[in-house]
Amino acid sequence: MKGLEFLLRNMSTSTNKHDEDDAGRSTELQNDESLRNKVREEEKRNMFAIAPSYPINRGNNIMKEPFVKGRRSKPKLVSAQAVLSSRLEPESIQEEPLMNLEIVQDGEPSAVLDCSKNNVSKDRKFTVEERWEESVKETGKERNTEEKALSTESGAVSRKSMWKAGQRERWRGKRRERLGGSVEDLAQENDIIEKEMNRRIQWRDAGNHWGSKERRDEESEKEDGLEERRQGSMEGDPEARGTMSQHVFSRVFAHSFASSSSSSSSSFNCSSAESDEVFSEGEEMAKRKNVRRCRSWRTFLTMMQWSKRRQSSWIQLAGHQGNIQLGEGGEVLKRFSEVEDSCLQALMSDPLRRFVPQYYGHISRNGEHYIRLEDLLSGLKQPVIMDCKMGIRTYQEEEIVKARTKASLRTDMYQKMVKVDPTAPTEEEHEQKGVTKLRYMQWRDSTSSTAALGFRVEGIMTENGIVLKDFNKTQTKAQVTETLLFFTKKQVHILKAYQSRLEALKETLKKSAFFNSHEVIGGSLLFVHDHTSKANIWMIDFGKTIPTPENICLKHDVPWVEGNHEDGYLIGLDSLISLLSEAIKEATGENTKTQNPQTDHKETERINQPQSELHKPQSDLLKETTSSNHLD
Numbered sequence: 289m290k291g292l293e294f295l296l297r298n299m300s301t302s303t304n305k306h307d308e309d310d311a312g313r314s315t316e317l318q319n320d321e322s323l324r325n326k327v328r329e330e331e332k333r334n335m336f337a338i339a340p341s342y343p344i345n346r347g348n349n350i351m352k353e354p355f356v357k358g359r360r361s362k363p364k365l366v367s368a369q370a371v372l373s374s375r376l377e378p379e380s381i382q383e384e385p386l387m388n389l390e391i392v393q394d395g396e397p398s399a400v401l402d403c404s405k406n407n408v409s410k411d412r413k414f415t416v417e418e419r420w421e422e423s424v425k426e427t428g429k430e431r432n433t434e435e436k437a438l439s440t441e442s443g444a445v446s447r448k449s450m451w452k453a454g455q456r457e458r459w460r461g462k463r464r465e466r467l468g469g470s471v472e473d474l475a476q477e478n479d480i481i482e483k484e485m486n487r488r489i490q491w492r493d494a495g496n497h498w499g500s501k502e503r504r505d506e507e508s509e510k511e512d513g514l515e516e517r518r519q520g521s522m523e524g525d526p527e528a529r530g531t532m533s534q535h536v537f538s539r540v541f542a543h544s545f546a547s548s549s550s551s552s553s554s555s556f557n558c559s560s561a562e563s564d565e566v567f568s569e570g571e572e573m574a575k576r577k578n579v580r581r582c583r584s585w586r587t588f589l590t591m592m593q594w595s596k597r598r599q600s601s602w603i604q605l606a607g608h609q610g611n612i613q614l615g616e617g618g619e620v621l622k623r624f625s626e627v628e629d630s631c632l633q634a635l636m637s638d639p640l641r642r643f644v645p646q647y648y649g650h651i652s653r654n655g656e657h658y659i660r661l662e663d664l665l666s667g668l669k670q671p672v673i674m675d676c677k678m679g680i681r682t683y684q685e686e687e688i689v690k691a692r693t694k695a696s697l698r699t700d701m702y703q704k705m706v707k708v709d710p711t712a713p714t715e716e717e718h719e720q721k722g723v724t725k726l727r728y729m730q731w732r733d734s735t736s737s738t739a740a741l742g743f744r745v746e747g748i749m750t751e752n753g754i755v756l757k758d759f760n761k762t763q764t765k766a767q768v769t770e771t772l773l774f775f776t777k778k779q780v781h782i783l784k785a786y787q788s789r790l791e792a793l794k795e796t797l798k799k800s801a802f803f804n805s806h807e808v809i810g811g812s813l814l815f816v817h818d819h820t821s822k823a824n825i826w827m828i829d830f831g832k833t834i835p836t837p838e839n840i841c842l843k844h845d846v847p848w849v850e851g852n853h854e855d856g857y858l859i860g861l862d863s864l865i866s867l868l869s870e871a872i873k874e875a876t877g878e879n880t881k882t883q884n885p886q887t888d889h890k891e892t893e894r895i896n897q898p899q900s901e902l903h904k905p906q907s908d909l910l911k912e913t914t915s916s917n918h919l920d
């Protein structure tokens with residue numbers, strides 16, 4: 289039985305078993321109908337009375353004070369159609385508090401997570417932590433209401449004691465039966481019965497809690513329209529494997545938390561027909577331990593399966609390899625950088641947050657510190673992605689100063705340069721077998737479309753998982769248009785969706801205090817779409833985005849000269865928008881102007897430094913696939 293199916297079946301059957309279980313037990317209790325009703329009522333009331341204590345302290349996981357952050361109100365993934373209308377959306381900023389949750393594992397302070405909660409719109413997808421927090425909150429609420437009702441209702445105490453007396457009698461009878469005779473030491477016997485009974489209640493209540501959580505989750509899943517995904521099981525639908533819903537994963541994750549917790553009341557699905565049998569203290573403990581061990585193992589294995597599948601379908605397309613990975617909770621972990629971290633924090637309360645992955649704070653793993661981000665590929669089926677590095681330069685002004693004062697030679701960069709164009713290095717550089725970083729970066733900017741168009745394609749992953757990174761010399765408008773057509777497979781609705789999203793981004797950038805006060809260097813736009821017509825564009829990578837000096841107000845759309853700090857971000861954005869228009873015309877057959885990549889290329893050569901090689905058509909690039917990452 290495959291992971292998800294098994295898990296879901298297990299969840300639903302255990303809930304049913306629990307109901308049967310309760311019914312069976314009631315008939316045994318008393319013949320008196322009214323007493324039985326009272327007992328049932330009391331059982332219901334007690335449902336949350338011995339709820340697990342994890343909201344405050346889940347084993348070693350400790351929650352900290354909440355703090356306030358803004359967050360994006362827009363759903364993460366939208367259909368191409370929805371993207372088209374995204375610019376019509378109201379731009380109001382909702383301030384929503386985030387909960388700062390610190391997880392301490394194995395006795396070490398290893399992680400600080402920021403999880404958003406409250407004021408969450410109904411249609412928004414929930415993160416692992418949000419779901420978990422919500423369920424904790426709900427349980428707490430219900431429990432408080434129940435407790436309040438108990439304490440205020442007259443006769444509540446007597447009903448409770450009546451119920452307990454009934455229970456005690458039942459346990460005593462069962463125990464007598466089991467021991468096959470009379471009970472001699474009444475005080476000791478009462479003590480044992482009291483203990484057994486309390487443990488049983490705890491056991492059952494934990495089952496009730498998780499049962500009710502399951503039901504709540506199922507209801508909300510139906511609301512989200514995720515039922516469909518669940519039924520298209522991982523087994524039957526290979527595509528679904530690559531699109532594990534974080535939503536469902538969160539359930540697995542939450543369960544694993546609970547079942548691995550040391551609290552006896554936090555095991556899930558623990559009410560079964562078996563568990564209703566009466567065992568001696570030792571027997572009962574052993575049996576319970578076994579059941580719990582089995583279930584936490586199954587949960588753990590299922591989690592691992594989920595995680596593996598998601599890991600295998602996730603990809604870091606561009607950037608420093610190994611810098612980024614997918615976290616266990618389905619979030620993206622990026623190696624910590626203070627510069628990027630402060631940008632992301634600022635962006636969470638800026639109008640641009642709609643275009644930025646949700647920021648969840650930091651986490652430590654094996655001694656490394658990471659920034660936790662929303663996974664922008666989550667929910668996409670066999671995603672097609674493109675990373676475009678924005679701006680007319682990809683190095684900071686301070687790198688120029690550094691290169692002047694203490695220039696070190698980079699052999700790796702020399703090798704990369706020679707690989708692309710053996711004639712690019714000067715004689716001296718050939719002799720030294722090294723180039724400075726600044727030299728390399730400037731060469732990269734001029735040979736690609738960065739310097740001329742204000743952006744360059746860093747990489748593309750096709751729906752088959754094929755990764756193309758050989759865009760070093762994709763430089764002219766015609767070449768980039770060709771690349772866009774290849775990337776979108778000439779799908780007009782996708783091209784239009786992208787264009788619309790970029791126009792919305794442009795409007796938002798004008799209003800953004802963050803953009804007004806920052807020099808955005810080396811930042812990328814991540815284009816994502818899939819065959820279900822979901823499409824979106826996100827701003828990522830703020831590792832070299834720094835606040836501008838106080839005396840400087842950036843325009844972002846004028847050429848750079850050393851000292852003016854201009855990044856040309858808007859030049860790149862305008863180029864992309866206009867090239868998407870070109871691509872749309874091409875795709876719809878409206879383009880009368882026949883583009884000639886070679887002529888166009890030569891024109892650009894005059895603007896930039898001459899290059900020796902002509903550009904290869906995209907079809908050749910495909911043959912030269914640098915790597916392949918097939919989605920299972």
Ligand SMILES: Nc1ncnc2c1ncn2[C@@H]1O[C@H](COP(=O)(O)OP(=O)(O)OP(=O)(O)O)[C@@H](O)[C@H]1O
Pocket residue numbers: 603604605606607608609611612620622645661662663664665675810812814828829830831
């Ligand atoms: N939030 C995210 N969700 C999904 N994928 C992401 C996310 N952030 C980054 N990636 C993936 O990782 C790649 C690199 O990201 P990013 O540019 O932030 O890394 P980097 O190492 O800082 O890059 P560079 O070396 O250009 O500075 C992206 O092209 C994308 O494939």
Ligand SMILES: O=P(O)(O)O[C@@H]1[C@H](O)[C@H](O)[C@@H](OP(=O)(O)O)[C@H](OP(=O)(O)O)[C@H]1O
Pocket residue numbers: 682704725729732810832
């Ligand atoms: O894309 P390429 O051609 O592989 O070149 C890399 C690219 O320019 C990166 O942006 C840069 O990192 P930074 O932006 O962080 O400086 C990296 O420098 P690095 O090797 O010093 O990290 C370069 O090697």
